[in-house]
Amino acid sequence: MSTAADIRRFNRYGVLAIYRFELARFRRTLWQSLATPVLTTSLYFVVFGAAIGSRMGAVDGVTYGSFIVPGLIMLSVFTESLNNASFGIYLPRFTGTIYEVLSAPVSAFEMVLAYVGAAATKSVIVGFVILATANFFVPVHILHPLWMIAFLVLVASTFSLFGFILGIWAKGFEQLQFIPMLVIAPLTFLGGAFYSIDMLPPGWRTVSLFNPIVYLVSGFRWSFYATSDVGVGISLAMTLAFFATCLALVWWIFRTGYRLKS
Numbered sequence: 186m187s188t189a190a191d192i193r194r195f196n197r198y199g200v201l202a203i204y205r206f207e208l209a210r211f212r213r214t215l216w217q218s219l220a221t222p223v224l225t226t227s228l229y230f231v232v233f234g235a236a237i238g239s240r241m242g243a244v245d246g247v248t249y250g251s252f253i254v255p256g257l258i259m260l261s262v263f264t265e266s267l268n269n270a271s272f273g274i275y276l277p278r279f280t281g282t283i284y285e286v287l288s289a290p291v292s293a294f295e296m297v298l299a300y301v302g303a304a305a306t307k308s309v310i311v312g313f314v315i316l317a318t319a320n321f322f323v324p325v326h327i328l329h330p331l332w333m334i335a336f337l338v339l340v341a342s343t344f345s346l347f348g349f350i351l352g353i354w355a356k357g358f359e360q361l362q363f364i365p366m367l368v369i370a371p372l373t374f375l376g377g378a379f380y381s382i383d384m385l386p387p388g389w390r391t392v393s394l395f396n397p398i399v400y401l402v403s404g405f406r407w408s409f410y411a412t413s414d415v416g417v418g419i420s421l422a423m424t425l426a427f428f429a430t431c432l433a434l435v436w437w438i439f440r441t442g443y444r445l446k447s
Contacts (some may be wrong), residue, residue: 199291200299207273207303218307219314222261226315229257230322233379244381245412250323255406256378258315259340262308263373263398266341267365270304270348275355283445293439297349304345305338312337326409333408339424340401346431353444372398382414397427 211218233253241249277283286296319325327333355361376398382390393399394415404420407413413420438445 196291196295199289200295200302203286203291203296203299204303207269207300208306210273211269211303211307218311222265222311222315223318225261226257226318227322229253230319244384245410247410247412248323251325252381252406252410253379254316254319254323254325255409256373256402257319258312258337259398259402259405260370260373260378261315262312262337262341263344263369264365265308265311266304266344267348267351267369269307270301270345271352271355271361271365273300273304274349274352275361278353278444287445293435297346297435297439301342301345301349304348305341308341308345309337312341328411329408333405336401336405336408336421336424339428340405343424343428343431346428346435350431350434350438353438369398372396373402377402377414397423400424401427 230250233249237249243249244252274283277286291299316325351361351364355363375393376396377393378398382393382399385393400415400420400423403413403415404417404424407417407420437443
């Protein structure tokens with residue numbers, strides 16, 4: 186009599202098939218995928234780094250141009266993770282091919298691992314491209330490189346999960362763009378990506394602490410310069426809490442079949 190382990194083995198071929206398919210789409214638009222963040226980063230440094238940064242002093246002992254590098258990377262990682270993951274799962278739903286994936290011998294865990302893993306991989310690549318681009322404009326020092334990579338991968342995975350949820354929730358392309366454009370982008374700009382929240386009046390600083398983006402950006406910046414708006418332990422805990430929340434929502438989606446089977 187077969188055991189549960191015999192019945193449900195990890196289908197690495199199925200995971201790799203979906204993962205490679207998603208990365209193939211990234212390779213087909215490689216120039217656009219990499220040129221856009223490079224040009225955007227360059228413009229940010231021209232406007233913020235040169236025009237504004239030259240009129241500002243150091244922030245927490247770091248020149249303003251260098252200070253905004255972690256924020257720029259996080260801004261792109263948030264956007265890329267959401268867009269890649271949401272479009273990756275929404276397109277099969279839109280075309281109806283999602284039913285082929287659901288009927289294949291691939292578990293919910295394996296399906297999420299492939300889609301989210303591919304989206305996170307793309308986002309991490311873009312993050313390193315932006316980091317390399319930033320070095321042409323300002324000196325960048327990474328005091329804790331392992332923590333930097335860990336935060337980058339964790340944040341990319343978290344927002345890829347969030348994007349996966351968004352792709353299932355959205356009923357149209359308009360809804361697909363609603364959260365990234367009208368929610369995540371403003372929260373990022375107000376979350377200390379380009380300034381320290383310690384520069385704000387006490388009341389506004391307190392309000393900023395209710396913005397979850399503050400903790401993600403702050404923890405990532407700490408890995409560069411060992412300076413942060415909130416404790417690195419709190420930043421890590423909040424990031425893990427966001428990750429766990431997204432996992433719970435994904436589990437509920439597959440448990441109930443929400444917008445997957447209808």
